[in-house]
Amino acid sequence: MRGPQDYGGMPAGPVDPEKHEHVPTHWEKTVDAMMMLLFDQRRRLARVDESRRMQEALGDDYHKYPYYERWLQAISWLMLEKGVYSQEELEAKKAEVRARLEAGSHGS
Amino acid sequence: MSETHDHSHDHDHPTHTHDGKPIQEDPLPSLEAQILEASVRELLIEKGVISSDDVRRAIDQVESRTPALGAKIVARAWDDPAFKETLMSDSDEALMAFGIDMRPTELCVVENTDDVHNMVVCTLCSCYPRPVLGIPPAWYKRRDYRSRAVREPRAILREFGTDIPEQKQVRVHDSNADLRYLVLPQRPDGTEGWDQEKLARLVTRDAMIGVSDVLEPADIDD
Amino acid sequence: MDPKFQPGDSVQVLHRDQPGHVRTPMYVRGKLGVIERIVGSFPNPELLAVGHSGLPYKMLYRVNFKQGELWEDYDGAPDDTLEIEIYEHWLAPV
Structure with a gap:
């Protein structure tokens, strides 16, 4: 049973060091920062190992997620699993954020 | 789900088709x-x-963590044998001088020599010595590099323009657990008498991952 | 905790299927290698992954493999090697 993350030795394409590179965006750094905060020694709200378990649970979808979107999804599932917020709270918040983004406001 | 259909309504940004062909990664989130x-x-x-x-x-x-930190460490190791010895045997102690804390991981410095070229990958995720190099490059996190670096490291090195002679051993480090790896490249000839600041300018991020050589002295301006 | 293996010892990575999060990739399972160094004892990631403390800690080793042992079709140089960290409960003496 090979997990989707277990890439070692699998067939894959060439590496293009120039094309496969970009300066991390502010959005990516924000996700990175949230991960750091949740995993840090003081909060210990989650372990990086738990986040990896969640990413691996994506199965075939693992390959489709851009890197930081995968981490973000894992964090959100972990927070739900740990009861930090509920599914209802998340859905309500997403609706609020969606309405805000679609209205083009930048209230966050 | 077929990736040839448009699923623009959800988070599908496939980075590969099913035959493993890469699609350029779009840094913009959905x-x-x-x-x-x-x-x-x-x-x-x-x-x-x-x-x-x-x-x-x-x-x-x-944002404060960049490969410039790693380059300073390498330059000091080239210039200061006592520091190098500490770095190789007790990296926590050596990194304290730079205010760097690797916990809960540990930094493992692997040294290139005339006989060995080291190269780092994390096949299972994207483990990387972030406190000394920052966010890993996109290619380091992608399927192509993670899949092939362990099985055909010399082909990967060639894709980075790095040719390692047959008689030199290529040693791949799969960073899969509690250590994080930093390659200590060989100090180039023609740098005798250089101070650490100038030496550090030769040290690229990719050289510390082990996919490239450091710059040549002629590559940098005085 | 005393390490079961010493640098230079020949070991085999266990070839077992285990559900959940593990840090032993498939490509080294069942393969023969040599202990390069004892890294120390660390929380067990298989338990950390499910929210436990990781106790009891596991001894961790760096294991060196000949590339030719890992890949039948390896076409680099014969002396090329690979090193990876393996927890003690995934290793058997040879």
Whole structure:
């Protein structure tokens, strides 16, 4: 049973060091920062190992997620699993954020 | 789900087709991902788990970690044999001089020699010595590099323009657990008498991952 | 905790299927290698992954493999090697 993350030795394409590179965006750094905060020694709200378990649970979808979107999804599932917020709270918040983004406001 | 169909409504940004052909990674998040990110962040702030100040400070910290730190460490190791010995045997102690804390991981420095070329990959995720090199490059996190670096390292090296002679051993380090790896490249000839600041300018991020050589003395301006 | 293996010892990575999060990739399972160094004892990631403390800690080693042992079709140089960290409960003496 090979997990989707277990890439070692699998067939894959060439590496293009120039094309496969970009300066991390502010959005990516924000996700990175949230991960750091949740995993840090003081909060210990989650372990990086738990986040990896969640990413691996994506199965075939693992390959489709851009890197930081995968981490973000894992964090959100972990927070739900740990009861930090509920599914209802998340859905309500997403609706609020969606309405805000679609209205083009930048209230966050 | 077929990736040839348009699923623009969800988070599908496939980085590969089914035959493993790479598609250039788009750094812009989907709308759904933007919504999820803002939602998670705002909920965590409302719940008092983190504050917006915490997030700002953490972003500052992310931005403060760059390969320039690693380059300083390498340059000092080239210039200062006692420091190099500490770095190789007790990296925590050596990194304290730079205010760097690797915990809960440990930095493992692997030295290139006339006989051995070291190269680092994390096949299972994207483990990387972030406190000394920052955010890993996109290619390091992609399927192509993670899959092939362990099985055909010399082909990967050639894709980076790095040719390692047959008689030199290529040693791949799969960074899969509690250590994080930094390659200590060989100091180039023609740098005798250089100070550490000038030496550091030769040391690229890719040389510290082991996919490239350091720059040549002629490559940098005085 | 005393390490079961010493540098230079020949070991075999266990070839077992285990559900959940593990840090032993498939490509080294069942393969023969040599202990390069004892890294120390660390929380068990298989338990950390499900929210436990990771106790009891596991001894961790760096294990060196000949590339030719890992890949039948390896076409680099014969002396090329690979090193990876393996927890003690995934290793058997040879």
